[in-house]
Amino acid sequence: MTTSASNISDLVRASAHRGPKHVALVDVTASGDRSTPETHTWAEFDAAVDGEAHRLAQAGVEPGDRVVVRLPAGVAYCVAVFGVLRAGGVLVPAGPGQPTRELQRLVADSGAKLLVGDGGGADVEVLPAPTMEPGEEFPAIGSGEDLAVLGYTSGTSGTPRGAMLSHRALLANVRQCASLRPAPVTPGDRVLLALPLFHVYGLGPGLLQVAGAGATAVLLERFDPDAALTAIREHRVTTVVGVPPMYAAILARPVDRLREDLATVRLFTSGAAPLAAGLLDAMREAVGLPVYEGYGLTETGPVLTTTLAGGVPKGGSVGRALPGVEVRLVDTDGRPLDQDEDEPGTGLVAAKGDNLFSGYWPDGAHGPDADGWFRTGDVGYVDEDGDLHLVDRANDLIIVNGFNVYPHEVEQVLAELDGVAEAAAVGVPDARTGETVKVVVVPVEGAEVTEEAVKDHCAGRLAKFKVPTVVEFATTLPHSPTGKLARSRLRQPLA
Numbered sequence: 001m002t003t004s005a006s007n008i009s010d011l012v013r014a015s016a017h018r019g020p021k022h023v024a025l026v027d028v029t030a031s032g033d034r035s036t037p038e039t040h041t042w043a044e045f046d047a048a049v050d051g052e053a054h055r056l057a058q059a060g061v062e063p064g065d066r067v068v069v070r071l072p073a074g075v076a077y078c079v080a081v082f083g084v085l086r087a088g089g090v091l092v093p094a095g096p097g098q099p100t101r102e103l104q105r106l107v108a109d110s111g112a113k114l115l116v117g118d119g120g121g122a123d124v125e126v127l128p129a130p131t132m133e134p135g136e137e138f139p140a141i142g143s144g145e146d147l148a149v150l151g152y153t154s155g156t157s158g159t160p161r162g163a164m165l166s167h168r169a170l171l172a173n174v175r176q177c178a179s180l181r182p183a184p185v186t187p188g189d190r191v192l193l194a195l196p197l198f199h200v201y202g203l204g205p206g207l208l209q210v211a212g213a214g215a216t217a218v219l220l221e222r223f224d225p226d227a228a229l230t231a232i233r234e235h236r237v238t239t240v241v242g243v244p245p246m247y248a249a250i251l252a253r254p255v256d257r258l259r260e261d262l263a264t265v266r267l268f269t270s271g272a273a274p275l276a277a278g279l280l281d282a283m284r285e286a287v288g289l290p291v292y293e294g295y296g297l298t299e300t301g302p303v304l305t306t307t308l309a310g311g312v313p314k315g316g317s318v319g320r321a322l323p324g325v326e327v328r329l330v331d332t333d334g335r336p337l338d339q340d341e342d343e344p345g346t347g348l349v350a351a352k353g354d355n356l357f358s359g360y361w362p363d364g365a366h367g368p369d370a371d372g373w374f375r376t377g378d379v380g381y382v383d384e385d386g387d388l389h390l391v392d393r394a395n396d397l398i399i400v401n402g403f404n405v406y407p408h409e410v411e412q413v414l415a416e417l418d419g420v421a422e423a424a425a426v427g428v429p430d431a432r433t434g435e436t437v438k439v440v441v442v443p444v445e446g447a448e449v450t451e452e453a454v455k456d457h458c459a460g461r462l463a464k465f466k467v468p469t470v471v472e473f474a475t476t477l478p479h480s481p482t483g484k485l486a487r488s489r490l491r492q493p494l495a
Contacts, residue, residue, distance in 0.1 A: 006143035008167055008208065009049060009086035011174070013140070015214035016046035019187065022214060026190075027075045028231045029221035037235075038075055040132060042214060045078070051135030052083025059114060059127055063088035063141050066110045066150060068124065070094040070103070071117035072221045073197045076129040078207060080116045081197075083130060085167075088141030091149045092162075093198035095481060110150055110162060110361065144168050150361055151200045151298040162361030163298045165200075172354035173204055173301040174212040176322040180308045184239065184269060185213040191239045194220035194228050194246070196481040200302045201272040205294070206241045215239075225249040229261040236264045243272045245483040247279050247291060255286050262287050269294060271303070272482035274390065277315025284313075293318055295390065297376055301355035304376075305388050317387040325353040327388060330375065346391050349378045379406070396487055398427030398435050400465040405437055407487070410458065410466060414439060417457045419447030424477050426490045428470060438470035440490050442477055449473070 005011055015024065020043035027038040040048070061067060067089040071077040084091045092110045094103055100121040107115065107122045119126035142148065149165040177184055184205065185191055191210050195202045210217045218235045220227060223246055231237065247270060250258065268283065271294040284290050295318035296302035304327055307319035321327040329337045329347030337347040352372045359367025368374040379391045391406050398405040407425040414423035422442040430436035443449040451471040458467045472493075478486040 005171055005212075006167065007085060007140035008148055008170055009053075009082045009140050011171075011208065011211035012042070012046050012049055012082050015211060016042040018042075019214050022187070023216045024210075024214075025075050025078060026216060026218045026235055028218060028227070028235070029072075029074060040075060044132060044134070047134035048079045048130070048132040049082040049086055050138040051133045052079050052130045053087040053138040054135040055127070055130065056083055056087040056089060056114070056116075057138075059125075061087050061089045061114060064090060064147065065113040066090045066092050068092045068094050068103075068107060068110070068112045068115040068122075069117060069198070070096055070098070070115060070120065071129055072096045073193065073202070073219055074221055075132065075219070076117075077197055078217070078219075079130045079132065081203070081207070082211075084116070085142070085148055086138055086140045088146075090147045093149070093151065093200075093203065095196065095198050106152055106160075142167060145358070147358070149200075149203070151203075153298050164358040164361055164364060164367075165298075165301055166358055169301045169355050169357060170204065170208060172324070173303055173322075174208050176324045176353070176355060177205060177209055177303055177306075178212055179323045180306065182267065182308070183213070184267065184308065185209040185215050187214045189213065189215040189239045189266075190218055190235055190237045191215055191241060192218050192220070192228065192232055192237045193241060194223040194231075195241065195243055195272075199272070199482050200298045201243070201296075201482055202241075204302050205269070205271065209241075223249075225253060229253065229257065232265065233261040233263075238264055239267045240265055240269070242268065242270050242291075243483045244270060244275045244279060245273075245479070247275070247283060251279065251282050251286060258286050262289075265289065268292065269306075269308070271295065273479075273484045280313055280315050295319070295388070299357045299374065300351055300353075300376070301357065303355070304349075304351050304353075307387070310385070310387060314385075314387055317383065317389050319387055321351075322353075322355075325351060325355065327351050328373075329380065329382065330373075334369070334373070334375065346379050346381045349376045349380050349388070349390070350374065351376060393487075396426070398425070398437055400427075400430075400435055400437065401433045403463075403465050405466045410437060410439065410462065410468065413458055413461045414441065414454070416461075417449070417454065419444050419449040421445075422477055424485055424487065424490055425468065426487050428491055430469075433465075436470065437466060437468040438472070438491070439468040440472045440474050440477060442474055 024042040024045040148167045150162045152160040268291040290313040294306035296304040309320040410425035427435040
């Protein structure tokens with residue numbers, strides 16, 4: 001990656017200068033005939049970003065104006081993203097399937113001046129999707145501490161908030177990831193991007209890493225295991241940026257097919273949600289390669305740790321801090337825990353680095369403290385090898401009669417019950433104990449699991465205060481686009 005980049009769109013410009021004829025984008029979904037996908041070189045891509053920056057400026061976008069981009073993953077999305085940034089605008093990514101009510105809230109909260117793509121009924125001026133029309137060179141506006149992206153958190157535990165990510169923060173994270181060895185993305189890589197690019201995980205470790213390295217992005221509008229495997233084989237993909245549900249779906253295909261279709265892949269990475277140890281082992285057994293897991297948040301630009309840093313994937317671990325990032329465990333007052341003890345306990349995960357956000361929109365509240373540390377809201381512990389393990393979100397903690405109950409512990413026990421495909425635990429109000437444990441269970445198809453069986457199973461394996469008092473059943477659990485469990489929705493009675 002170029003070290004001289006100061007505006008994120010400089011990544012595209014630098015890659016165009018280094019390898020103008022190297023293919024930047026392969027849009028598999030753009031054509032109905034997958035044998036002739038839409039492809040563009042870095043020089044073509046860079047010229048199109050110039051054209052989009054001119055179009056936005058002509059539409060009245062001025063430095064600092066928020067611009068919502070609501071397009072499916074594809075060439076037009078990539079052009080729009082870098083066009084907004086080059087024009088000095090602030091990118092506000094929105095999901096193409098986002099309900100009108102949520103979209104309108106995002107538009108109103110951000111004070112967006114313009115929306116590029118599908119307006120979805122929101123009260124804002126709308127521009128159609130950009131084309132690959134080239135434009136005269138547009139000098140990038142904005143750098144350093146200037147706001148680049150307003151990334152709204154997933155809202156799994158409350159109302160989404162806009163995390164203010166500067167050019168400095170996002171470029172720092174690109175550099176931090178690129179300094180890993182092996183590097184997650186190199187110029188010769190062809191990277192499958194089949195995850196939501198409007199999510200900071202798809203944007204940062206996905207699109208921005210590709211731009212920083214001058215690699216090739218193979219774009220799928222939405223993930224489908226068969227389409228993904230075909231694209232990997234036909235376009236000789238070398239790196240897959242995934243989330244746990246993607247790997248689970250791929251592993252449902254015959255092993256012989258996996259070994260043939262994934263033969264060109266050198267690296268699998270996963271993030272955005274915990275990767276079950278079983279998936280890690282299953283991928284290694286199926287194709288002979290591990291999956292390296294990372295961890296981060298929208299507020300951290302986003303990557304903090306990865307098992308690539310230690311070089312050894314480990315079930316249940318999210319690895320070690322990236323070069324240039326510090327991670328430590330603290331108590332509720334922010335004081336560092338003593339990790340020299342024989343059995344260090346769990347603590348809140350705190351992070352420090354140039355990749356951190358500038359606080360929440362609009363006033364920068366609740367950002368890093370005076371010393372640069374930010375408490376993530378996650379609870380974890382560090383093992384004897386120095387690898388971080390996450391236990392739970394601090395705000396998902398259930399407190400029963402003053403005793404802490406971590407949902408993950410209850411869920412692990414439920415996973416051992418025959419007939420349970422998936423389960424989630426949340427805290428719900430209780431007049432006597434403050435909170436009590438509620439579980440939502442998804443039975444295996446055709447299996448009969450009763451409330452009594454669930455409670456008896458837990459009673460034999462958990463302390464009494466951890467045993468669920470409320471049991472509900474569902475066909476599926478709600479997840480965010482990247483596979484993160486939406487616990488807040490489970491606290492309400494199921495319809």
